[in-house]
Amino acid sequence: MEERDSLAALHRQMRACLRCLEEGHLITPGAVFSGVATAEVMVVGQAPGITEVEAGRPFNGSSGRRLFEWLAETGWQEIEFRATQYMTAITKCYPGRGRGGKGDRVPKRSEQKLCAPFLDQELALVRPKIILPVGGLAIRRFLGAVPLVEVVGKALPGEDGQWIVPLPHPSGANLWLNQPANRERVAQALAHLSRLWQCLGISPS
Numbered sequence: 001m002e003e004r005d006s007l008a009a010l011h012r013q014m015r016a017c018l019r020c021l022e023e024g025h026l027i028t029p030g031a032v033f034s035g036v037a038t039a040e041v042m043v044v045g046q047a048p049g050i051t052e053v054e055a056g057r058p059f060n061g062s063s064g065r066r067l068f069e070w071l072a073e074t075g076w077q078e079i080e081f082r083a084t085q086y087m088t089a090i091t092k093c094y095p096g097r098g099r100g101g102k103g104d105r106v107p108k109r110s111e112q113k114l115c116a117p118f119l120d121q122e123l124a125l126v127r128p129k130i131i132l133p134v135g136g137l138a139i140r141r142f143l144g145a146v147p148l149v150e151v152v153g154k155a156l157p158g159e160d161g162q163w164i165v166p167l168p169h170p171s172g173a174n175l176w177l178n179q180p181a182n183r184e185r186v187a188q189a190l191a192h193l194s195r196l197w198q199c200l201g202i203s204p205s
């Protein structure tokens with residue numbers, strides 16, 4: 001009960017946060033995240049896109065479709081996963097388009113730093129058993145600056161006893177996934193997840 005109340009208070013703070021704007025970063029305020037205090041799995045992405053802002057939920061667009069296709073291979077249906085698990089990001093507000101209009105802007109280190117205490121608090125309150133960092137920025141938060149090929153396909157122990165199962169960014173624009181060897185790494189990551197659900201009693205039902 002206490003954790004649920006604390007998490008609700010944190011969510012109110014995140015929704016009202018204007019730190020990046022106050023520091024001069026051109027974000028669209030309105031933090032995007034979803035999830036409950038009883039979640040056992042936490043997905044951590046880079047930052048929401050515009051479709052996520054419009055829908056008010058993480059991984060709403062084409063990236064979400066692919067991510068949920070991956071999770072479906074391990075037994076989870078999207079509706080059930082969204083209702084019972086937790087989804088958030090390194091920075092929680094839309095960073096806008098990148099230079100030249102190609103894709104979304106990668107949040108600067110200074111923005112990541114401003115938002116980091118929120119992710120720290122989410123982790124402390126939810127205490128997930130499994131963390132899925134999705135994409136390079138999120139992977140760096142948990143595993144340091146490591147090449148994707150060295151960590152995707154593995155289940156690694158986290159600092160606080162959780163399992164970290166890194167995934168590449170599921171965007172259709174991610175050329176990394178065009179390589180058959182990399183798609184095999186994703187398949188290995190999903191096989192680890194299926195085993196972890198069983199071992200840890202996390203039931204996609």
Ligand code: SF4
Binds near residue numbers: 027118
């Ligand atoms: S990205 Fe994070 S720190 Fe920046 S305004 Fe949004 S919630 Fe606040």
